[in-house]
Amino acid sequence: MTTLTAPPETTRRRSGLMGQLRERGVYLAVAALFVFNLVFTANFATPDTLRLQLIQAVPIIIVALGMALVIGTEGIDLSVGAIMALAAAVIPLYLGYGVLPAIGMALLVGIGVGLLNGLMVAVVGLQPIIATLAVLVGGRGLALVMADGKLTELFDPTLSALGYGKVFGVPLAVLLTVVLVIMVGFVMRRTLLGRQLVAVGGNRKASLLAGVPVRRTLFAVYALSGLLAAIAGVVLTARTGAANPAYIGLEFELFAITAVVVGGTPLTGGRVRILGTVMGAMLMQLVSTTLVSHNLMDSDRRIVTALIIIGAVALHQARRRSS
Amino acid sequence: TQTAEAPPAPAPSDAGQQVQSTSGDDCTYENYGGTGVEKIDLATATIGFAQSEREANPFRSAETQSIKDEAEARGIKLIATNAQGDLNKEISDIQSMLAQGVDALIISPLKSEGLDPALDAAKEQGVPIFTIDRLLTSKDACVDYIGWVGSDFVEQGRRAAEAMNRVTGGEAKAITLLGAAGVNVTTDRNAGYREWIDANAPGIEIVAEQAGDFDRQKGQTVTEQLLAAHPDITAIYAHNDEMALGAVAALKAAGRSPGDVKIITIDGTQGAVQGIIDGWISGVIESNPRFGPLSFQALEDFYSGKGVPAVQIISDKEYTPENAEAELVNAY
Amino acid sequence: MVKSDLAPRGSGAKHDLALEVREVSKHFGGVTALDNVSFSLAPGEVRALIGENGAGKSTLIKVMTGVYRPDAGELRYLGERVELHTPRDAQDAGISTIYQEINLAPQMSAARNLYLGREPRTRLGLVDVRRMVSDAREVLSQFGVYVDPRTSLRELGMGVQQMVAVARAVTTDARVVIMDEPTSSLEPREVDRLFAVIRALRDSGVGVVYVSHKLDEVFAICDSITVLRDGKRVHDGPAAELDRLGLVGHMLGRSPEELRSAAPSRRTPVPHDSEVPALLNVQGLHRRHVLHDVSLQVRSGEVVGLAGLLGSRRSETVKAIFGALPVETGSVHIDGVELAPVTPARALAAGLALLPEDRKLEGIIPDQSIKENIVLAALPRLSRAGVVSDARRDELVEVFMRRLRIKAASPNQKVRELSGGNQQKVLLARLLCLQPRVLLLDEPTRGIDVGAKEEVRALIDELADAGLGVVLISSELEELADGADHVVVLQDGRVAGELSAGHISEGEIMTIIAHHDDQQSQVGS
Amino acid sequence: MTDRTAVAAAGSVPGPPIHDDADRRADRRDRAVALVRRSGAVVMLAVTLVAGTAGFGLNFVHPNNLLYTVAAGSAFLALVAIGMTFVIITGGIDLSVGAVLAMSAVIAAWASAQWGGIVGISFALGAAGLVGLGQGVLISMFRLPPFIVTLAGMQFARGIAFKVTDEGNQTVLIGDIGWLRWLGRGTVLGIPVPVLIALIAFAIGSLVLARTRTGQVVFAIGGSPDAASLMGLPVRRVTTSVYVWSALLAGMAGVLIAARSSTGEPTAGYGMELQAIAAVVIGGALLTGGAGKMSGTLAGVALLAVIQNLINQVGTLSQYFQDVVSGGFLLGVVLLQAGLARRRRSP
Numbered sequence A: 001m002t003t004l005t006a007p008p009e010t011t012r013r014r015s016g017l018m019g020q021l022r023e024r025g026v027y028l029a030v031a032a033l034f035v036f037n038l039v040f041t042a043n044f045a046t047p048d049t050l051r052l053q054l055i056q057a058v059p060i061i062i063v064a065l066g067m068a069l070v071i072g073t074e075g076i077d078l079s080v081g082a083i084m085a086l087a088a089a090v091i092p093l094y095l096g097y098g099v100l101p102a103i104g105m106a107l108l109v110g111i112g113v114g115l116l117n118g119l120m121v122a123v124v125g126l127q128p129i130i131a132t133l134a135v136l137v138g139g140r141g142l143a144l145v146m147a148d149g150k151l152t153e154l155f156d157p158t159l160s161a162l163g164y165g166k167v168f169g170v171p172l173a174v175l176l177t178v179v180l181v182i183m184v185g186f187v188m189r190r191t192l193l194g195r196q197l198v199a200v201g202g203n204r205k206a207s208l209l210a211g212v213p214v215r216r217t218l219f220a221v222y223a224l225s226g227l228l229a230a231i232a233g234v235v236l237t238a239r240t241g242a243a244n245p246a247y248i249g250l251e252f253e254l255f256a257i258t259a260v261v262v263g264g265t266p267l268t269g270g271r272v273r274i275l276g277t278v279m280g281a282m283l284m285q286l287v288s289t290t291l292v293s294h295n296l297m298d299s300d301r302r303i304v305t306a307l308i309i310i311g312a313v314a315l316h317q318a319r320r321r322s323s
Numbered sequence B: 001t002q003t004a005e006a007p008p009a010p011a012p013s014d015a016g017q018q019v020q021s022t023s024g025d026d027c028t029y030e031n032y033g034g035t036g037v038e039k040i041d042l043a044t045a046t047i048g049f050a051q052s053e054r055e056a057n058p059f060r061s062a063e064t065q066s067i068k069d070e071a072e073a074r075g076i077k078l079i080a081t082n083a084q085g086d087l088n089k090e091i092s093d094i095q096s097m098l099a100q101g102v103d104a105l106i107i108s109p110l111k112s113e114g115l116d117p118a119l120d121a122a123k124e125q126g127v128p129i130f131t132i133d134r135l136l137t138s139k140d141a142c143v144d145y146i147g148w149v150g151s152d153f154v155e156q157g158r159r160a161a162e163a164m165n166r167v168t169g170g171e172a173k174a175i176t177l178l179g180a181a182g183v184n185v186t187t188d189r190n191a192g193y194r195e196w197i198d199a200n201a202p203g204i205e206i207v208a209e210q211a212g213d214f215d216r217q218k219g220q221t222v223t224e225q226l227l228a229a230h231p232d233i234t235a236i237y238a239h240n241d242e243m244a245l246g247a248v249a250a251l252k253a254a255g256r257s258p259g260d261v262k263i264i265t266i267d268g269t270q271g272a273v274q275g276i277i278d279g280w281i282s283g284v285i286e287s288n289p290r291f292g293p294l295s296f297q298a299l300e301d302f303y304s305g306k307g308v309p310a311v312q313i314i315s316d317k318e319y320t321p322e323n324a325e326a327e328l329v330n331a332y
Numbered sequence C: 001m002v003k004s005d006l007a008p009r010g011s012g013a014k015h016d017l018a019l020e021v022r023e024v025s026k027h028f029g030g031v032t033a034l035d036n037v038s039f040s041l042a043p044g045e046v047r048a049l050i051g052e053n054g055a056g057k058s059t060l061i062k063v064m065t066g067v068y069r070p071d072a073g074e075l076r077y078l079g080e081r082v083e084l085h086t087p088r089d090a091q092d093a094g095i096s097t098i099y100q101e102i103n104l105a106p107q108m109s110a111a112r113n114l115y116l117g118r119e120p121r122t123r124l125g126l127v128d129v130r131r132m133v134s135d136a137r138e139v140l141s142q143f144g145v146y147v148d149p150r151t152s153l154r155e156l157g158m159g160v161q162q163m164v165a166v167a168r169a170v171t172t173d174a175r176v177v178i179m180d181e182p183t184s185s186l187e188p189r190e191v192d193r194l195f196a197v198i199r200a201l202r203d204s205g206v207g208v209v210y211v212s213h214k215l216d217e218v219f220a221i222c223d224s225i226t227v228l229r230d231g232k233r234v235h236d237g238p239a240a241e242l243d244r245l246g247l248v249g250h251m252l253g254r255s256p257e258e259l260r261s262a263a264p265s266r267r268t269p270v271p272h273d274s275e276v277p278a279l280l281n282v283q284g285l286h287r288r289h290v291l292h293d294v295s296l297q298v299r300s301g302e303v304v305g306l307a308g309l310l311g312s313r314r315s316e317t318v319k320a321i322f323g324a325l326p327v328e329t330g331s332v333h334i335d336g337v338e339l340a341p342v343t344p345a346r347a348l349a350a351g352l353a354l355l356p357e358d359r360k361l362e363g364i365i366p367d368q369s370i371k372e373n374i375v376l377a378a379l380p381r382l383s384r385a386g387v388v389s390d391a392r393r394d395e396l397v398e399v400f401m402r403r404l405r406i407k408a409a410s411p412n413q414k415v416r417e418l419s420g421g422n423q424q425k426v427l428l429a430r431l432l433c434l435q436p437r438v439l440l441l442d443e444p445t446r447g448i449d450v451g452a453k454e455e456v457r458a459l460i461d462e463l464a465d466a467g468l469g470v471v472l473i474s475s476e477l478e479e480l481a482d483g484a485d486h487v488v489v490l491q492d493g494r495v496a497g498e499l500s501a502g503h504i505s506e507g508e509i510m511t512i513i514a515h516h517d518d519q520q521s522q523v524g525s
Numbered sequence D: 001m002t003d004r005t006a007v008a009a010a011g012s013v014p015g016p017p018i019h020d021d022a023d024r025r026a027d028r029r030d031r032a033v034a035l036v037r038r039s040g041a042v043v044m045l046a047v048t049l050v051a052g053t054a055g056f057g058l059n060f061v062h063p064n065n066l067l068y069t070v071a072a073g074s075a076f077l078a079l080v081a082i083g084m085t086f087v088i089i090t091g092g093i094d095l096s097v098g099a100v101l102a103m104s105a106v107i108a109a110w111a112s113a114q115w116g117g118i119v120g121i122s123f124a125l126g127a128a129g130l131v132g133l134g135q136g137v138l139i140s141m142f143r144l145p146p147f148i149v150t151l152a153g154m155q156f157a158r159g160i161a162f163k164v165t166d167e168g169n170q171t172v173l174i175g176d177i178g179w180l181r182w183l184g185r186g187t188v189l190g191i192p193v194p195v196l197i198a199l200i201a202f203a204i205g206s207l208v209l210a211r212t213r214t215g216q217v218v219f220a221i222g223g224s225p226d227a228a229s230l231m232g233l234p235v236r237r238v239t240t241s242v243y244v245w246s247a248l249l250a251g252m253a254g255v256l257i258a259a260r261s262s263t264g265e266p267t268a269g270y271g272m273e274l275q276a277i278a279a280v281v282i283g284g285a286l287l288t289g290g291a292g293k294m295s296g297t298l299a300g301v302a303l304l305a306v307i308q309n310l311i312n313q314v315g316t317l318s319q320y321f322q323d324v325v326s327g328g329f330l331l332g333v334v335l336l337q338a339g340l341a342r343r344r345r346s347p
C-alpha cells in the first residue's frame, strides 16, 4: 500500500523533547493514558492492576513483533490469528506425549505455516495480503477440523505455570515476552537479517541487484512471524487453561497490525520500530482497560478506539510544514 | 459424523428436550399455507437445515450436531448450511438449499425478523419450514412456517436473576458478562435479568456490564479488568457458561477462593456443571440445544397428519449445588 | 493562487520577464539549499541553470513550480506576484516542468502519460482513447520515438521515458518550460531533436530554463547562464561572455588557472588482446525479442565500452550478464569459471558488480541512511555468524564517503534527501566497497556534475589500472572515446560492430550504428 | 557535433526484431497465456461454472440458483467491491466498508421507519459519505496511512451502528414502505433489483475507470502519488473522492440489504472488507496500486459467490471443513493466476 509519500519538504526535525515526542506519538499517547488512569481509574495504581496490564498485553506484543518484521518487508501477515488457532488445536493432540513435545509441535506448526506463507510470497510471488488471507480462512477451519470444533480443557501444571507462574513477582509470560522483545530487537539492530529485511522493504528491486537474498529473507521473516504467533497461541492457551481454536486469536491480525502501525512502523516497509510496536500494543491494552473500567458500552468503545488510533498515528505523522 | 457401526449414543433419558408447554392450532401438510403442500415420505426426503451462527459456540455446535444425529438416526438425507452470523448469508443459504430441491427446511433464524425473501421463496416452491430456537415474530404459524420449538431467552434471564437473588441473599455488587452485541440471545437474557432484578432485588447493584462475546478468553480478560477496577464485587452473571468459566479462571488468578464471588450462568455445559461441583459456580440455568428429536418429530407429525402445535416451549432445567452431582451426566 | 485568466495566452500582454524569483531562501532542517537566490527568465530566453551536485538547482525549480514553499522571498510570474501551492497551480498558470527524475506513471501507457490530465474527450465527455493513441503516435514520432503508444512506459527504456516526459511538458500551452536534466538519459540523436524543440519554443516566445551537467549542451543552446554554488547565486550573465573553463570556475569556486593545471591526464589504452584470457567472458546471450547472440570479453585492467542508440539493449545486456534478466541461452564465465545459473547474488560473490541505470527504481533505498545504502551489498562481509559489526561498517562508510566526496550532512542522512549526483556516488560506493573484479557500470556519470564526472572517470581509470575489468555504458560518446579501451556497439540487441583501442572515436561509433541501421531497415539516407 | 547531426538526419525507425520459428511459436504461446492471464478471473469463473454444472447439474445452473441465490446474494458484495477497486488502484485500501454497510443499513432502517424511505436513504448515504469524506481527508490531506485510517473508520462506523440500535438490543424494522422493499426484493424482467443496481454501478464504474480523466488520475496516483502530483494532477481531490465513493457504494449496499431483509443489522457486513479485497485482487488488481480492472473485480465477486454456492451444494461438509475448502479454493485461484503470470515473465 502506498501512502502519499510526502515530498521531501516534510523532513522531520528531530530536535528537542517535543520533536522527539511528536516523532514517537505513541509514547506520548501511552503516557497520557497512563496518567489519566492513575487519576481517574479506581485501583489502577496497584501492583496487581499494573501487572495485569502487562500480562494481558503479552499475546498482542508477541504477535505484533512478528508482524512488525513482516511489515518491514512491505508485507503483511493476516494469518497470525489462524496460526494461533492451529497452535491451540495441536496442543491437546500431542499432550499425551508430554507437555514439551506438545508445545514443540505447536511451534513447529507455526513455523510451518509461516514457511508456507513465505513460499507463496517469496517464490510464487503472490501478494502477501491475499496469500495470508487464504491461510486466515483455511487455517482456522483446519484448526477447528482438528479439534472437531470443540474447546478442550487442559489440565497441565507446566502449561498453567506458563500462564500463571511468577519469578520474583514477575509473571513468567511477561519474562518470556521481554526476552522475545530483546531477541527481535537484537535481530533488527544488529544482524544481517534485520538489515536485509528493511532493505527488501525499502526497495526490493535495488536489494535484489545488491545481492540481498530476497527470497531467503522473506522466508525467514514469515517463518518468524508464524513462530511468534504460535508462541502467542501457546501462551494464551496456557492462560485460558483450555485450547479453544474457535475463538483464540480472532482478529489478532488487526490488533497486531494496529499495534505495529501505531508504534511508528510504516506499512510501506523499510523501517521497523520494535519498542514502538511494544508501545502500540500497550496503548491498545490501556485503551481496553480504561474503557472496561469505566464501563463504557461496546459502541463507545469502538468510537473511542477509532479516535485514539487516528490520534496516535496523526501525532507521529504530524510534520512541520515549512511556512 | 458417526460411523454406521456406532449409532449415536442415546442421550440419557432426560437430557433431551422436554416440551413444557404448547399452544396453537395443529398444523399439517394439508392445511399448511392455507392450500396445503405435497405430502412426502420423510424417509426418502431431503431436509435442509440452516444454522444461524458459527458453531464455535457450544450451544450452536450441540444444536447442529443434534439435528445431524437425528437425521442420521432416521436415515434422512440432510443438507446443512451456516450463516456465520450474517443475515444476508442466511437468506442466500436458504435459497441455495431451495435451489437444490430440498423437500422441507428446518431453520434456526439468526433474527426474529428479516428472513422474508427466503421465506417467500420457500412458500412459492411449496417447501414447508419448521423453525427452532428463535421465533419469527412477524410471521404466522402454519402460514409462513409450520411451528416453532425453542427456549424463552427472556425467561432464562429472569430465572438467572432469581437464582442470583437466592445465592446472594439479595445483597450483591454484581457485574454482567454480556454475550456478543447485536445478538437476540444477549438482548433477551439481559432484558429478563434486569427486569427481574429491578422489580424484585433492590439490594443487587449491577456495577458494570461488559461484553465477553460468549468467549471464555474474552470473559476472562474482561473479568480480570473488572476485578481490578472493582475489587469489591460479589457476584457475576454470565450470559453463557464459557464466559463464566473465563470468570472462574480470572478469579483463580486473582487469588480468590471458591464461593467468594457468586456466579450464575446460562447453558448447562459439562464444564459449568462441574464448576458447581467444585464450588466456583453457584447456579446454571439450562438452555437445551438438542433440537434434533423434537424437530424431526414435528416434521413426522406434519406429514402424518397428526399435526404440529404452533409453539412448543421446552422446559429448561436448573443446575444447583444440590443436583449438580447427579445431573452432570445430562450436561452437554 | 494564479487565476488562469490572469494573462490570456497568446494575447497582446507583454511582459519583460516571464518568470522571476526574488531573494528566495529555502532550508531543509539544518541544510540551507537556497540562500537568497534571485533568478529571472524573459520570454523567448533559454537560460541555463548550472551548478555542482547539491548546489540547489532542483530545489530552485521546485520552488518555482509550487512543489516547495520558499522560506523567504517571492515569486513573480508575468510581472505579477504569485503564490503557487501545488505543481498543479504552476501548470495551470502555464509553467510546465520536466523534473529531474522522470516523474510519470510507469505502469500506464506512453499515450496515457502524454495526455494525463488533459486527455482528448469525445462529445460525451469520455476519454477518446483512439484519438489519444493516434495523437500520441504522431507527437512521439516528432520526437523521434517510434514506439507503440499503448506500451506501458515501464517496458520502455529510460531514454524513451525521458522523451515522453519532454513531449508531455512542451506540448502544453506553456509560457515557461523548465527542464531539469532532460538529457541525462538521451542519446546524441535525441539531444539534437530536443534542441530543435527548444529552439522552436524560443522562437514562439516561450522562456526555457535548462539544467544540465553537460556543458557542451549549455553552450550550444543557452542564451544566458545562472550559476549556483552551495545554494547561492554566484554568476548571472549571457552565455557568450563565458567560456567553458570560466563556467567551471564559477561552479567550483576556483580560478580558471587553478583548473587548467589540475586537468587530469588520460590513461594509456590497454590492448584488447585475444591471447590474454578474459576475466569476464560472455557468450551468446539470447532472449527472445531482446538480446540476440551477444558476446563480449573483458580482460583484467580493461575498460570495455558498450555503445548504441536508445533502446539498443545496452542496459538489458549488462543486466543479463549480472543475472538480473533471465536469458534463454548464453553463458557467463568469470576467470574461466562458469556462473550457472547466474543470479545477482552469485554474480556478486564471483566479483561482478552492477551499477543500475535507474537510480530511483533499482538503485537507492530512499528512506534509508547513506550509511545503510553504502554497505547494503557488503553486509555479509561485515558480519560474523549473522551479526553485523557496526564498527567495521562505519569505518568503511567513512572511507568511501571521503574517497567519493559524498556531500551530505552526515552519514545518517536519508538518501532521499541527497541531490541526484550524490545519490549516484552513494551507489558507486556501494559497489566499490565490495572490492569487485568486474564492474558493470550503466551510465555511471548520469546526472553528476563536471567535477564529480571527472572524479568518476578518474576513478574508473584508477580501478582499471588496479586490474579490474570494467564494462562501461555511457550515452556520452566522448566518454567512451576517451575512457574505453575497446567498444562494442549494440544495435537492436545484437552486436553491430566492435572498435579497438586507437580506432575509437565518436565518429567511428556513429558510423557503425548508421551502417547497421541501413542494413537492418534498408532505408537509405 | 557534426557527426551527431549527420546521423540524426539519417534517423531511421529501428527495424522489427528478426524472428525465427521457435520465437514465433513462443510468441503464439505467450499471446495465449497473456489472454488467459489478463482475464484470469473470468477464466477461473468459467472453469468453476463448468465444474459446478458437471457436479450438480440443473440444481446448479437453474436460474433459481444462479440468479436468485448466487447473483442476488452477492450483489451487495459487488457494490462494495466496485468502490474497493477504485481505492486499491490508487494504492490504498478501505477496511471500513463492511462496517459502513452495517451503519447505513441501520440508519436506513431507523430513519425510514420514522420519516419515510427518502429520508432514510438520504440519511444512510449521508452518513456513509461523511465517513468516507473523513477518511479521504485524513488520507489525502494529512497523509495518514489508508490501512490504519480505514481500520479506525471501521471501528467508528460499527460503533455508530451499535449506538443506533442500543448496542444491538433493538431491532430496527423498516416500516411498510413498498418501494423500499421492492429495491431489496423486487425483480425487473426477472432480474432481482439489487443485481440490476449492482450491474448499473458496475457499468458506470467501468466507464469512469477506463474512459474518464478521473479514472486516468486514479491509475496515475496508484503508480506513484509523488509523480502524479508533480504532473499537476488533482491527487488530493481524486484520492479523497475515491474514499467517498467507496463509502457511498458500501452505504448503498447497506440500504439494499436493509430493504431486502426489512431490518438494519449492526452486525451486517462483518468481514466483508476482506471478501471485497479478495475479489478485487483475484480480479487482477495490485495492492501496490496502479493496476486493476472492473471486469476482473466482477468476475472475482462472482467467483467467490460461486465457490460458496458450490460448498453449499455439497451441503454435507462440516462448517469447519467449508472454511478449509474456501481457503484452499482462494489459494488455488491466485496460485493458478500467478502460475500463468510467471510463465509469461520468464522465458
Ligand SMILES: Nc1ncnc2c1ncn2[C@@H]1O[C@H](COP(=O)(O)OP(=O)(O)OP(=O)(O)O)[C@@H](O)[C@H]1O
Binding pocket: A007, A008, A009, A010, A011, C028, C029, C031, C032, C033, C051, C052, C053, C054, C055, C056, C057, C058, C059, C060, C100, C416, C417, C418, C419, C420, C421, C422, C447, C448, C449
Ligand atoms: N528534502 C530534502 N531534505 C533535506 N535536504 C535536501 C532535501 N532536498 C534537497 N536537499 C539538500 O539541498 C541541497 C540542494 O539539493 P538539490 O537537489 O537542489 O541539488 P541540485 O543542484 O539539483 O543537484 P544535482 O545536480 O545533483 O541534481 C543538497 O545539499 C541536498 O542534500
Ligand SMILES: Nc1ncnc2c1ncn2[C@@H]1O[C@H](COP(=O)(O)OP(=O)(O)OP(=O)(O)O)[C@@H](O)[C@H]1O
Binding pocket: C144, C145, C146, C147, C155, C156, C157, C158, C159, C160, C185, C308, C309, C310, C311, C312, C313, C314, C315, C316, C317, C357, C475, D014
Ligand atoms: N527510439 C526508440 N524507438 C522504439 N523503441 C525504443 C526506442 N528507444 C528505446 N526503445 C525501447 O526501450 C527499451 C530500451 O532498452 P534498454 O534500456 O536496454 O536500452 P538502452 O540501450 O540501455 O537504452 P537507454 O538509453 O534507453 O537505456 C526497449 O524496450 C526498446 O524497445
Ligand SMILES: [Mg+2]
Binding pocket: C057, C058, C059, C100, C180, C419, C420
Ligand atoms: Mg538536481
Ligand SMILES: [Mg+2]
Binding pocket: C157, C158, C314, C315, C316, C357, C442
Ligand atoms: Mg540503458
